[in-house]
Amino acid sequence: MNALETVGLGKRYRQRWARERWARERWAREKWALRDAGVAVPAGARAALVGPNGAGKSTLLNLVSGLLRPTSGRVEVFGRPLERAAVAFVAQDKPLYRRWSVDDMLRFGAATNARWDRAAARSLLDGHDIGPRERVDRLSGGQRTLLALALAVGKRADLVVLDEPLAELDPLARVQVMGVVRELEATVLLSSHILADLAGVCDHLILLGGGRVRLCGGFAELLGDRPATGLEDLVLHHLRNLPEEAR
Numbered sequence: 510m511n512a513l514e515t516v517g518l519g520k521r522y523r524q525r526w527a528r529e530r531w532a533r534e535r536w537a538r539e540k541w542a543l544r545d546a547g548v549a550v551p552a553g554a555r556a557a558l559v560g561p562n563g564a565g566k567s568t569l570l571n572l573v574s575g576l577l578r579p580t581s582g583r584v585e586v587f588g589r590p591l592e593r594a595a596v597a598f599v600a601q602d603k604p605l606y607r608r609w610s611v612d613d614m615l616r617f618g619a620a621t622n623a624r625w626d627r628a629a630a631r632s633l634l635d636g637h638d639i640g641p642r643e644r645v646d647r648l649s650g651g652q653r654t655l656l657a658l659a660l661a662v663g664k665r666a667d668l669v670v671l672d673e674p675l676a677e678l679d680p681l682a683r684v685q686v687m688g689v690v691r692e693l694e695a696t697v698l699l700s701s702h703i704l705a706d707l708a709g710v711c712d713h714l715i716l717l718g719g720g721r722v723r724l725c726g727g728f729a730e731l732l733g734d735r736p737a738t739g740l741e742d743l744v745l746h747h748l749r750n751l752p753e754e755a756r
């Protein structure tokens with residue numbers, strides 16, 4: 510069964526612009542950030558979402574998390590129309606309350622999620638020596654990512670969506686975060702530009718370019734008769750072959 514399936518999914522943004530900041534006259538133009546996207550992620554997969562800057566990765570992740578409304582198409586999670594409670598989304602800027610303690614964040618998780626599992630969230634944090642009284646603004650970037658992941662684990666979502674969880678993390682923190690991602694019970698979809706860190710953990714690939722899905726499938730299937738070719742080579746090969754306007 511597929512944990513995630515999108516059919517003809519598209520998002521068009523309306524962008525306002527003016528030639529000068531103080532100009533009275535403003536124009537609006539519309540831009541398709543994602544067009545006719547059909548992706549399928551099997552239950553239990555660790556799916557890597559990759560593509561050049563501006564390819565539409567964050568837009569796709571926001572759509573499958575229910576934070577953005579599609580302009581066209583639909584999203585299904587485990588064969589049912591998308592429900593926000595089924596998906597845990599860890600956004601790029603890890604929206605945590607900086608002046609709160611770790612325990613305050615867990616209490617917030619309990620208050621806002623019907624299926625909250627405090628023990629699971631706490632166990633992830635204990636495993637990385639993140640104490641309940643530590644203040645969010647005193648945590649390192651890696652610890653903040655782990656706290657955001659603990660909140661996703663506590664939510665007991667069936668699908669965990671992570672937008673660039675490795676950005677700005679040092680190599681050790683990246684290994685820790687990917688170790689947690691590997692062990693998550695949920696299906697995972699994560700975007701990243703750091704291909705080497707995805708290779709050992711992910712088993713599924715979605716490649717976007719210019720707002721279109723260019724590749725989607727399991728590694729084994731995509732590598733076909735060239736199993737020695739790694740994820741990085743596969744992605745780089747396809748990025749080099751993207752049409753000029755999609756790079």
Ligand SMILES: Nc1ncnc2c1ncn2[C@@H]1O[C@H](COP(=O)(O)OP(=O)(O)OP(=O)(O)O)[C@@H](O)[C@H]1O
Nearest residue numbers: 522523524542560561562563564565566567568569
């Ligand atoms: N709120 C918005 N309003 C207007 N245009 C937007 C908005 N958000 C994104 N876009 C545009 O949609 C396109 C896709 O953006 P998106 O952030 O999804 O790409 P991305 O692949 O996540 O990029 P990056 O790797 O740089 O984070 C870009 O051209 C961007 O400028």
